Amino acid sequence: MPPSATSNLGYTPPDGGWGWAVVFGSFISIGFSYAFPKSLTIYYKEIQEYFSVSYSEIAWVSSIMLAAMYAGGPVSSILVNRYGSRPVVMIGGLMVGAGMIISSFGATIIHLYMCVGVIGGFGLAFNLQPSLTIIGTYFQVKRPMANGLAMAGSPVFLFTLAPLNQFLFDNFGWRGSFLILGGFVLNCCVAGSLMRPIRGKGPVKAVTSPNGANNKDEDCHSQTITTVSRKKKAGCTDRVNAFIDLSLFKHRGYLIYLVGNVVMFFGFFAPVVFLAPYAKHLQIDEYSAAFLLSIFALVDMFARPLTGVIANTKWVRPRIQYFFSFSVAYNGVCHLLCPLASGYMGLVMYAVFFGVAFGMVCALLFEVLMDLVGAQRFSSAVGLATIVECAPVLLGPPISGALVDIFMDYKYMYYACGVMMLVPGIFLFVMNFYNYRWLEQEENIYSTLQSIFPVYPK
Amino acid sequence: MHPDAAMLAAVLVGNLLLLQRASAQNEPRIDASDQVVLVHEGSHSTASPVTLQCNLTTTHNTHTGSFWMKNQQEIPGTRRDPKNTEYRLNKPRADDAGEYMCVYTFDKAPNANASIEVKAAPEIISHKRSENKNEGESAKLYCKSVGYPHPIWTWRKHRNGGWSEIDNSTGRFSIINNENYTELYIINLDISTDPGEYECNATNVIGNKTAKSILRVRSHLAPLWPLLGVLAEIFILVVIIVVYEKRKKPDEVPDDDEPAGPMKTNSTNNHKDKNLRQRNTN
Numbered sequence: 001m002p003p004s005a006t007s008n009l010g011y012t013p014p015d016g017g018w019g020w021a022v023v024f025g026s027f028i029s030i031g032f033s034y035a036f037p038k039s040l041t042i043y044y045k046e047i048q049e050y051f052s053v054s055y056s057e058i059a060w061v062s063s064i065m066l067a068a069m070y071a072g073g074p075v076s077s078i079l080v081n082r083y084g085s086r087p088v089v090m091i092g093g094l095m096v097g098a099g100m101i102i103s104s105f106g107a108t109i110i111h112l113y114m115c116v117g118v119i120g121g122f123g124l125a126f127n128l129q130p131s132l133t134i135i136g137t138y139f140q141v142k143r144p145m146a147n148g149l150a151m152a153g154s155p156v157f158l159f160t161l162a163p164l165n166q167f168l169f170d171n172f173g174w175r176g177s178f179l180i181l182g183g184f185v186l187n188c189c190v191a192g193s194l195m196r197p198i199r200g201k202g203p204v205k206a207v208t209s210p211n212g213a214n215n216k217d218e219d220c221h222s223q224t225i226t227t228v229s230r231k232k233k234a235g236c237t238d239r240v241n242a243f244i245d246l247s248l249f250k251h252r253g254y255l256i257y258l259v260g261n262v263v264m265f266f267g268f269f270a271p272v273v274f275l276a277p278y279a280k281h282l283q284i285d286e287y288s289a290a291f292l293l294s295i296f297a298l299v300d301m302f303a304r305p306l307t308g309v310i311a312n313t314k315w316v317r318p319r320i321q322y323f324f325s326f327s328v329a330y331n332g333v334c335h336l337l338c339p340l341a342s343g344y345m346g347l348v349m350y351a352v353f354f355g356v357a358f359g360m361v362c363a364l365l366f367e368v369l370m371d372l373v374g375a376q377r378f379s380s381a382v383g384l385a386t387i388v389e390c391a392p393v394l395l396g397p398p399i400s401g402a403l404v405d406i407f408m409d410y411k412y413m414y415y416a417c418g419v420m421m422l423v424p425g426i427f428l429f430v431m432n433f434y435n436y437r438w439l440e441q442e443e444n445i446y447s448t449l450q451s452i453f454p455v456y457p458k
Numbered sequence: 459m460h461p462d463a464a465m466l467a468a469v470l471v472g473n474l475l476l477l478q479r480a481s482a483q484n485e486p487r488i489d490a491s492d493q494v495v496l497v498h499e500g501s502h503s504t505a506s507p508v509t510l511q512c513n514l515t516t517t518h519n520t521h522t523g524s525f526w527m528k529n530q531q532e533i534p535g536t537r538r539d540p541k542n543t544e545y546r547l548n549k550p551r552a553d554d555a556g557e558y559m560c561v562y563t564f565d566k567a568p569n570a571n572a573s574i575e576v577k578a579a580p581e582i583i584s585h586k587r588s589e590n591k592n593e594g595e596s597a598k599l600y601c602k603s604v605g606y607p608h609p610i611w612t613w614r615k616h617r618n619g620g621w622s623e624i625d626n627s628t629g630r631f632s633i634i635n636n637e638n639y640t641e642l643y644i645i646n647l648d649i650s651t652d653p654g655e656y657e658c659n660a661t662n663v664i665g666n667k668t669a670k671s672i673l674r675v676r677s678h679l680a681p682l683w684p685l686l687g688v689l690a691e692i693f694i695l696v697v698i699i700v701v702y703e704k705r706k707k708p709d710e711v712p713d714d715d716e717p718a719g720p721m722k723t724n725s726t727n728n729h730k731d732k733n734l735r736q737r738n739t740n
Binding site: 170171172173175176177179180182183184186187189190193194196 | 590591592676680681682684685688689692695696699700703
């Protein structure tokens, strides 16, 4: 049986109590991070007319915001490693709020690029990473459930922000709406204030305790054991590792995760983006097409906590990597079968199944990462992962759009997305099978060594 | 005048008159049905079917065919041979109204036509239902109609419980009328006098129709109150959370600090796996 998920924290996380308040705070932060950029698209038509720019120029605002959000990942990780989650989230909230309020007075589209795009995007990055990290510090046994609940923030916020933005727009125009949204987004600061650091200490990164969970020392130590010539290099890497753990790139499980995810993200978001246009292409009216997205979001909303609960059971938790690879492959199968869906009811079925699949992957996305690298290095891991995943996330929808334009048919895009999710799913499944086996072997070797040499350093 | 010249002139004029009469005699005569008025009961019902008929009576030339035109444009699929043609409107609606012409084509003579007017009261098919603009900006209210003859447009504003003419003493209002389309353009919106209900009225000989539009003018300071409300809510929440935290006991979390010696049994497992994970980095 593969080894169970570890804590390497140095203390037993409470798995409850104030942890649920922290989950609620993460819920709000994650909700804003993912849903806010998407919900701003409601204002684009009016802003486009106001500044007399083309559609692609206004779409740059979204792209810049997303790019800043992903690029800010490592910066966010460094700050969280240094100062802990709470200050970073509060500063992130202030940044987004200030960005929106300043942009409401903007005179050109460049002002929007800077304020909403760059400042807003970085602010959202400062919200996302710390929220995920702090869950790992408060939860161990119930961590998948906590992750699932926190990630459910994204569809819930999207569901509420869309009509709210429409209401604000009708009553206040885009400038007034940006002003009010700037204030509304400051609720991230409220969420941040909930993220009380555990044990009153700032960063989870352990200090220099001799037996302590100190990967910095451990790396140094193991490197000096292996080769003497690399001693000098160990000093340099040590200093960098104080900020962000680059040794993660040598972590086998982490590399498997990265490779699988990079390919997966090419086909992950495109089907969501093209769901409504595909429905309209099949001669379904606009309102029913929009309703498909609502069905999708509603199913997603419930699928995420449910997946968290399932992942928490004692049958799934030890094999959570398999569960994740299954959900990725299930996504792929959904997309491959989508062109067979005929008529509106077929698309409704697809939206339901896709909603479940999407929710499953999102709920487990960061949980499996925590499971692989441990809560301590999670902050660096997620920061590095976002900057590597940045390219497929940003390129996926445009490439899919190009496929639709070239073939004038949506089915090739769905086939491509299906393949791009099925292959990583199978890859992750196979590689994790081997990874679990190698980990088991290493554990056996280690325990034999420890029985021979009782003082074998850890 | 020279008597020969006068005689020549008389003969010429006489010839001309003769020519005219002859051509009048040669001109084909078409009997066309009278003008039709489409009557509707209510906005969705249609009038009873209407048939427009043309009958070519006197002609010296053989005619080669006939077709129908509506508002100076040929209706596709109406080119036919028989002498009397008819064009049938099965479920006539307001947009079927217009000036119809039956046209006969000839071998060696120009086309002959007769026109039949199908009149209907105007129907307003689209208008701006509501317009929300900030003060100082410009607003455009429009109405589009179908019907024939083209209506005369008027705009009114709802004021003091009744409809009254638009007061353009400030010169900010301008109306552009164009057959079936009218536009009311207001510049430099004033938040005190401009908001309210506006009505466009389309009138022709048969009837009239109106449509209402609502204009709302947003003040520059309008979003300020909700913003202040949201900021107040956030401030209060943050204060409550921080105060609650300060008053709580600092050591709430059960610590499991490992001492620098033999491990407690329940954490041994964790450490083994922890080291295992880190070993993987090599």
